[in-house]
Amino acid sequence: MTLIIVSYQGDTALEVSVALWRVANILIGSLIAIAFSLLLPIRAVTSWNTLFNQNLRALRQLYQAHASAHMLSIKQLNSMKREVLERHMKMIILLPNVQKERHKLAGHYRTIITIQRTLISVTEQLIETHWSSDISRRQLLAQTDLKQYQQHIITILNQLELASVNHSHLVNIDELPNIELLSTMAEEISPDDTANALGIYGYFWLTRQFICQLDALILQLRILNQK
16 A cells, blocks of 8 residues: 555655565564464463463462451452452453364363352352351351361362462362261251351351362363363
């Protein structure tokens, strides 16, 4: 287009040579850009993995915070949850490009997105249920077996985070805690009134869902690592 426009401005050789020089510059710049994009591509899967690792760390921190006797402030918790959800939305936006780059594993990446969203939701509900009342919170904190159970989950989340960051295999991940122990722990607390009973039993049910989703996530990540 530059050559055509300049050519109609006159018949001097200088104007034509300037137009040709500009066209050559554009072509050279385009070729350099294409070469760099092929040699050093910025892949969507790299950005997706970074966001996923950051969310794994944040989920572990949120779960660890909710099980502590010293809860973070509501402002801090809301800030962490907002950042997790923002990263999750970015992962959803990147998903089509990730699926193109890893088309054979496209369904697994979509499944991981779904599992992560469920884990985020369950974690939010665990926080709300754990701190729904002072009585139920004290009863849950006093349950020694529950503390060990929660610590087991935190350890697995930490192992999962490290394995994902280091791109290592998941063979060294501990086995998930036994789900059947949750009903036993709930019966040992034996809350006095209906209101507290609903909160406590609801908490153990949510913990069960968290374990199930964590198990599904580990399965999907192992499939990705095998490919």
